[in-house]
Amino acid sequence: MPLDHRESLFRRIAARRDELVALTRDLIRIPTVNPPGDVYTDCAEFLGRRLAGRGFAVEYVRADGAPGDSDRYPRTNVIARVEGREPGPCVHFNGHIDVVPAGQGWTVDPFEGVVKDGRVYGRGACDMKGGIAASIIAVEAILEAGIPFPGALEISGTVDEESGGYGGVGHLATLGYFSRPRVDHVIIPEPLNVDRVCIGHRGVWWAEIETKGRVAHGSMPFLGNCAVRHMGAVLHRIETELIPRLAAKRTAMPVVPEGARQSTLNINAIHGGQPEDHGGLPSPMVPDRCRMVIDRRYLIEEDPEEVRAEIVGILEDLRRERPGFDYELREVLAFLPTLTDADAPVVRAVGAAIETVLGRPAAQVVSPGTYDQKHIARVGHLKDCIAYGPGILDLAHQPDEYVGIDDMVHSAQVMAMAALSLLRREV
Numbered sequence: 001m002p003l004d005h006r007e008s009l010f011r012r013i014a015a016r017r018d019e020l021v022a023l024t025r026d027l028i029r030i031p032t033v034n035p036p037g038d039v040y041t042d043c044a045e046f047l048g049r050r051l052a053g054r055g056f057a058v059e060y061v062r063a064d065g066a067p068g069d070s071d072r073y074p075r076t077n078v079i080a081r082v083e084g085r086e087p088g089p090c091v092h093f094n095g096h097i098d099v100v101p102a103g104q105g106w107t108v109d110p111f112e113g114v115v116k117d118g119r120v121y122g123r124g125a126c127d128m129k130g131g132i133a134a135s136i137i138a139v140e141a142i143l144e145a146g147i148p149f150p151g152a153l154e155i156s157g158t159v160d161e162e163s164g165g166y167g168g169v170g171h172l173a174t175l176g177y178f179s180r181p182r183v184d185h186v187i188i189p190e191p192l193n194v195d196r197v198c199i200g201h202r203g204v205w206w207a208e209i210e211t212k213g214r215v216a217h218g219s220m221p222f223l224g225n226c227a228v229r230h231m232g233a234v235l236h237r238i239e240t241e242l243i244p245r246l247a248a249k250r251t252a253m254p255v256v257p258e259g260a261r262q263s264t265l266n267i268n269a270i271h272g273g274q275p276e277d278h279g280g281l282p283s284p285m286v287p288d289r290c291r292m293v294i295d296r297r298y299l300i301e302e303d304p305e306e307v308r309a310e311i312v313g314i315l316e317d318l319r320r321e322r323p324g325f326d327y328e329l330r331e332v333l334a335f336l337p338t339l340t341d342a343d344a345p346v347v348r349a350v351g352a353a354i355e356t357v358l359g360r361p362a363a364q365v366v367s368p369g370t371y372d373q374k375h376i377a378r379v380g381h382l383k384d385c386i387a388y389g390p391g392i393l394d395l396a397h398q399p400d401e402y403v404g405i406d407d408m409v410h411s412a413q414v415m416a417m418a419a420l421s422l423l424r425r426e427v
């Protein structure tokens with residue numbers, strides 16, 4: 001790219017710093033909390049109105065019948081597209097508009113967009129409304145600067161990333177929105193830090209294990225069969241055998257943080273016995289069922305079949321060894337690990353732009369958890385996709401989540417430069 005184009009672009013973006021902050025605050029003030037999927041349509045229409053006013057063709061796509069979709073909570077996505085002067089590749093910026101619930105521990109209003117010490121605070125500031133705002137300012141600056149480009153630029157705001165993305169990117173991918181020839185390169189401004197290119201994520205397998213027993217009076221447990229004690233036996237095997245084995249499985253994927261550069265397992269939930277939610281004491285019963293949801297994150301070097309077989313092996317062993325033990329295993333969710341080629345055009349373009357803007361080399365990383373790249377890779381069959389955005393990964397989903405204003409400005413400069421070099425096939 002000619003130096004004067006680049007300099008004018010960077011100057012324009014720096015000059016729009018206040019506008020970038022205002023846009024981030026406006027987005028935070030639309031509390032798109034998921035679950036349940038509140039005010040998605042308000043947020044999609046807010047983005048659509050802004051971009052339509054700047055010459056984009058805007059479409060809304062509701063994921064009818066997707067998990068959680070209803071007239072009260074419609075899964076409304078927005079896609080905006082602007083064409084260049086002649087045919088060419090398309091660069092797409094995709095951001096999820098949903099945020100996780102605020103939770104406890106905030107020292108500021110999570111939906112006010114408080115600006116303090118060079119940061120914007122709020123639920124979604126980091127993950128990922130600050131990233132959406134930066135990508136919008138980047139694209140608008142390209143248009144405003146009048147720099148000619150072939151092809152097209154797209155921006156989408158999609159729902160439900162925090163709950164699997166089926167009504168968002170997953171739905172749009174089945175309709176062809178994330179496939180060639182419509183789109184060639186995708187950048188997802190998830191919070192992976194301003195100087196890092198995220199090329200993929202670990203695999204995920206969630207399963208619900210249910211142990212079975214038989215009810216009896218709590219004073220005579222020997223007459224029943226306690227499902228909670230059976231689950232205790234499962235937990236003991238997980239604790240003493242499986243978790244140490246997982247910790248020994250290391251990956252060549254550059255996963256951050258360092259603690260996630262191995263296989264992991266979390267117990268997401270466990271439920272057993274009579275509920276106490278009526279305000280009294282639970283009735284004296286031997287529990288006849290106990291349910292546990294496990295969250296297994298695995299490496300590209302691991303076979304997904306093996307991930308399942310490790311758990312089935314423990315359960316089958318117990319069925320043989322432990323009197324009265326019976327179980328059911330249900331798969332809840334499964335996504336394969338995803339990894340973009342470290343030498344793919346979008347990786348090189350964003351890497352070079354980071355080096356130009358920040359004056360230091362870009363790091364390549366892999367995310368510990370999944371994000372919408374999985375749908376783009378598996379459903380859209382589009383490989384040239386990364387996550388890159390201004391948020392700090394460790395702040396995602398935390399109380400007092402924030403995004404740094406300098407980081408937003410820098411990441412917008414990186415996104416604008418990378419998009420132009422991809423459109424002009426300069427990488």
Ligand SMILES: [Zn+2]
Binds near residue numbers: 096127128161191371
């Ligand atoms: Zn996110």
